[in-house]
Amino acid sequence: MNEISWNVLNNNNLTAAGRLSMALDEADAVLIGVGAGMAAADGFTYAGPRFTESFPDFIEKYCWLDMFQASVFDFETLNEEWAFFSRFVDLNYMSQPLGESYVRLNELLEGKNYHIITSNADNAFEIAGFNPDRVFDVQGKYNLLQCSQGCTQKRYNNEALMKKMIEQQNSMRVPDDLIPYCGECGAPMELNRRNHTDWMVEDEKFCLDQKLFNNFLDENINKKILLLELGCGYMAPQVIKHPFQKMTENRSNALYMTVNLKDYSMPHEIRDRLVWLQEDIKKLLSDVEKEQQFTKMKTYETEH
Incomplete structure (x- = not known):
């Protein structure tokens, strides 16, 4: 050439x-x-007021510095994990402005x-x-779910579920019946995003x-x-x-x-x-x- x-x-x-x-x-x-x-x-930052105004309760409890730190945090329960990620998906996908x-x-x-x-x-x-x-x-895409074990190469839209989690969460926890599990193997579901091992569905x-x-x-x-x-x-x-x-x-x-x-x-x-x-x-x-x-x-x- x-x-x-x-x-x-x-x-x-x-x-x-x-x-x-x-x-x-x-x-x-x-x-x-x-x-x-x-x-x-365009203002879609993972730190500053956009972060602190959306997660004041989590920040008070865990002293997070930004959403990057929060998004890889090892939560104690799936109820708390999805209370955070439902708000995260809403902020960074569903309600993100033009x-x-x-x-x-x-x-x-x-x-x-x-x-x-x-x-x-x-x-x-x-x-x-x-x-x-x-x-x-x-x-990956924040509005999609995947099996955490990757047992199936399928991704599922999560927007309706995220809205329910936001509406029904209390004290940084979502109800047990809203926690998503894989219909194939029963493992917990997670957001469709590439993790630290460079893997995703x-x-x-x-x-x-x-x-x-x-x-x-x-x-x-x-x-x-x-x-x-x-x-x-x-x-x-x-x-x-x-x-x-x-x-x-x-x-x-x-x-x-x-x-x-x-x-x-x-x-x-x-x-x-x-x-x-x-x-x-x-x-x-x-x-x-x-x-x-x-x-x-x-x-x-x-x-x-």
Whole structure:
């Protein structure tokens, strides 16, 4: 494969918004990796008031610092565990509002050849109107249940159950009859999310989404591809960050662009095809939208 040049790499006078806009225009295909940083940019944080206002009783009892710590806590009973997770699912899926950054990203990608892989398990892409066939939820979905023992490759919608748990819980406990158990083996059910052993139930829908993702990579192997990373850190770098970097190293036609406020070490092998934008994602996407609107206006004025 012949190495493909990217004009955006040779233009150091552009703003961050200008560089992203130019890269999007140059690319024949765009692969977007979205992590927790993008959700946080829209206010969907796992710490601060959003956390403390939703779980004051649990925080008082266990002195948790954030929802990450809480979500891996070893609860004493399933009654208490589901009292927490029912509120967690409501906050981070069922009642999560529309994210402005997701709406802008959807608009910026209109008409483009793109696919998304996300480590977030919320409903941000659904509520923003993205084509579900172009979004791969590789780490699971908070609105689904799975057998904790993985005895069956099935996932079950949990939203009606979560609402009942929220309504009926008392003193940080849900009633015994609301605790979900696997209909196949009798083991407790749990949220569909990849755990610390990198395991989760992957049903037919998951496998179809994975196939669509892999098909996109195969179909665009010889095209000029932008690997755009939005808010991916090092909590689970093996999911998006490391594969994106390896893909850039192996594809001479790829450009790796990462948007993150934190400074992470980057492999030397890809530094000649790497753009790091140390920007707030929400502001950056807003600026790109404004820049493209301005460009369209100037083009219209020139033509008329």
